[in-house]
Amino acid sequence: MKRIFIHDVITRDGLQNEEQFIPTDKKIELINQLSNTGLDKIEVTSFVSPKAIPNLRDAEDVMKKIKRKPGVTYSALVPNLKGAERAILCAVDEINLLVSVSDTHNLKNIHQTTNQTLESYKEVMRFLSKEDILVNGSLGTSFGCPFEGEIPEEKVLRLIDQYLELGVNGITLADTTGMATPSQVYQLSTNILNHWPDLPLTLHFHNTRGMGLANVMEGIRAGVIRFDASLGGLGGCPFAPGASGNICTEDLVHMLKFMGYEIRTDLDQLINAAKYLQSILTHDIPGQIVKAGKITDLHSTSEI
Amino acid sequence: MKRIFIHDVITRDGLQNEEQFIPTDKKIELINQLSNTGLDKIEVTSFVSPKAIPNLRDAEDVMKKIKRKPGVTYSALVPNLKGAERAILCAVDEINLLVSVSDTHNLKNIHQTTNQTLESYKEVMRFLSKEDILVNGSLGTSFGCPFEGEIPEEKVLRLIDQYLELGVNGITLADTTGMATPSQVYQLSTNILNHWPDLPLTLHFHNTRGMGLANVMEGIRAGVIRFDASLGGLGGCPFAPGASGNICTEDLVHMLKFMGYEIRTDLDQLINAAKYLQSILTHDIPGQIVKAGKITDLHSTSEI
Numbered sequence: 001m002k003r004i005f006i007h008d009v010i011t012r013d014g015l016q017n018e019e020q021f022i023p024t025d026k027k028i029e030l031i032n033q034l035s036n037t038g039l040d041k042i043e044v045t046s047f048v049s050p051k052a053i054p055n056l057r058d059a060e061d062v063m064k065k066i067k068r069k070p071g072v073t074y075s076a077l078v079p080n081l082k083g084a085e086r087a088i089l090c091a092v093d094e095i096n097l098l099v100s101v102s103d104t105h106n107l108k109n110i111h112q113t114t115n116q117t118l119e120s121y122k123e124v125m126r127f128l129s130k131e132d133i134l135v136n137g138s139l140g141t142s143f144g145c146p147f148e149g150e151i152p153e154e155k156v157l158r159l160i161d162q163y164l165e166l167g168v169n170g171i172t173l174a175d176t177t178g179m180a181t182p183s184q185v186y187q188l189s190t191n192i193l194n195h196w197p198d199l200p201l202t203l204h205f206h207n208t209r210g211m212g213l214a215n216v217m218e219g220i221r222a223g224v225i226r227f228d229a230s231l232g233g234l235g236g237c238p239f240a241p242g243a244s245g246n247i248c249t250e251d252l253v254h255m256l257k258f259m260g261y262e263i264r265t266d267l268d269q270l271i272n273a274a275k276y277l278q279s280i281l282t283h284d285i286p287g288q289i290v291k292a293g294k295i296t297d298l299h300s301t302s303e304i
Numbered sequence: 305m306k307r308i309f310i311h312d313v314i315t316r317d318g319l320q321n322e323e324q325f326i327p328t329d330k331k332i333e334l335i336n337q338l339s340n341t342g343l344d345k346i347e348v349t350s351f352v353s354p355k356a357i358p359n360l361r362d363a364e365d366v367m368k369k370i371k372r373k374p375g376v377t378y379s380a381l382v383p384n385l386k387g388a389e390r391a392i393l394c395a396v397d398e399i400n401l402l403v404s405v406s407d408t409h410n411l412k413n414i415h416q417t418t419n420q421t422l423e424s425y426k427e428v429m430r431f432l433s434k435e436d437i438l439v440n441g442s443l444g445t446s447f448g449c450p451f452e453g454e455i456p457e458e459k460v461l462r463l464i465d466q467y468l469e470l471g472v473n474g475i476t477l478a479d480t481t482g483m484a485t486p487s488q489v490y491q492l493s494t495n496i497l498n499h500w501p502d503l504p505l506t507l508h509f510h511n512t513r514g515m516g517l518a519n520v521m522e523g524i525r526a527g528v529i530r531f532d533a534s535l536g537g538l539g540g541c542p543f544a545p546g547a548s549g550n551i552c553t554e555d556l557v558h559m560l561k562f563m564g565y566e567i568r569t570d571l572d573q574l575i576n577a578a579k580y581l582q583s584i585l586t587h588d589i590p591g592q593i594v595k596a597g598k599i600t601d602l603h604s605t606s607e608i
Binding site: 146259 | 559596
């Protein structure tokens with residue numbers, strides 16, 4: 001069966017939305033546990049202004065103090081040149097750039113039009129071209145925008161083109177607020193892989209409307225082998241209070257492993273990491289496997 | 305696009321597991337709201353011993369007092385001859401029989417081996433053969449048993465054969481404790497529809513491990529067009545406290561409608577019924593759409 005690559009984004013996309021600041025030593029412990037599970041990539045933090053996202057104000061500390069495991073790519077989100085400089089000083093393996101396909105969402109999110117952001121990335125890429133570092137280009141609201149609604153496919157394809165011209169090594173399509181449907185995922189992923197058969201393409205889903213794992217299945221059917229997910233399913237959306245966040249890493253790995261896909265991540269260690277995550281939070285995590293156990297966790301008839 | 309048939313089981317599979325008894329008039333109001341949405345089938349109740357399932361002790365009252373809508377099939381679960389007699393007196397449209405593929409689960413559930421239960425259904429079918437009524441045969445633990453683990457496909461096929469010999473009109477494969485994986489659903493459904501191309505086959509999934517909607521997609525890909533679901537996603541499993549219950553009707557209809565499938569059920573009325581359900585419960589419902597809204601519910605940039 002196909003090898004599938006799993007990227008965890010809990011300490012960036014998950015924790016940035018939490019009401020509470022998670023202490024630095026706990027973030028480091030969490031990432032160290034994740035490293036031991038054998039994940040392919042961990043998005044550790046974001047080198048963003050501490051004023052913009054106070055929860056990630058310890059980016060340098062976290063990045064420098066985690067124990068890195070060979071084989072794991074340690075990535076960080078970077079919004080601008082300043083962030084890129086900070087990330088380089090911490091020797092991250094990969095820098096993740098982000099722009100929304102929707103102008104309205106980009107303006108709301110970072111007060112720039114989509115074109116302004118891409119223009120500013122030219123300077124970032126010039127700076128990074130002197131460094132030995134991978135760069136990934138993420139496209140937010142690739143499957144729909146909470147303000148604009150439907151996002152035309154041509155817009156996504158055009159932005160991939162612009163990112164590739166800038167020199168990025170891979171592309172991530174992010175379903176920022178959980179609007180993608182399985183058929184849409186299949187169609188857009190198929191079109192992109194037809195255009196760029198060798199493009200390292202990652203899909204980043206949120207489970208806001210319950211379609212997350214169905215979307216993964218249709219992504220795989222279209223040929224995608226890289227998926228972002230967040231431990232415990234954290235990473236809520238401000239428009240959907242109480243709804244699920246990113247797709248849940250341990251639920252994703254559980255499903256794919258029991259379907260026979262080849263995955264490097266150890267499921268039991270991942271479940272333990274999710275239990276640790278639960279222990280440092282003050283609310284219930286959306287993930288199901290931590291509550292329900294694996295399908296191979298059998299019960300005795302004397303239970304209940 | 306294909307017509308998909310949606311069956312709601314909230315007032316049977318959902319409410320039977322609730323800690324509180326939902327008052328009869330509220331059940332009736334809920335079913336009347338569901339009828340108005342245009343669902344294809346509603347599993348109203350179970351004519352089981354009130355001692356066995358006290359939450360459904362008002363089966364006759366509910367069945368007799370709901371307002372029936374033409375085009376909706378009103379079904380009830382029946383465990384034995386006594387139940388069948390009670391159901392006939394209430395003029396249900398369809399009787400649903402249930403046996404677990406796993407002997408251990410059947411023994412634990414109703415203190416009979418699988419064969420003993422099927423044997424007892426001969427008498428039930430003899431009685432029903434004089435009535436103008438549909439009979440559906442459900443197979444619990446079709447995709448896995450929490451005690452025995454894996455369920456061999458041959459066992460499921462053999463039991464379908466036995467049900468069909470008894471004279472049932474349709475078959476439901478139930479994933480009683482949420483153990484089915486998408487690839488397993490595709491394989492088993494494909495095999496069954498190869499054996500019996502004209503069989504009205506329903507899939508009944510629980511979202512216990514987050515795979516529910518992914519399983520639906522693979523069922524559809526295999527040719528299945530009938531799905532059970534529970535309003536709000538109620539219907540927990542005693543082995544998975546805090547985990548999701550049945551797949552959620554409004555989340556299912558939302559996904560399929562936005563993929564372009566033809567569905568008779570009105571999504572907005574369904575969401576309103578789910579909100580009514582939430583209002584008569586004392587805990588949060590697992591469904592996502594009630595919290596997140598439809599993907600077409602756009603936001604103004606002045607929000608947040």
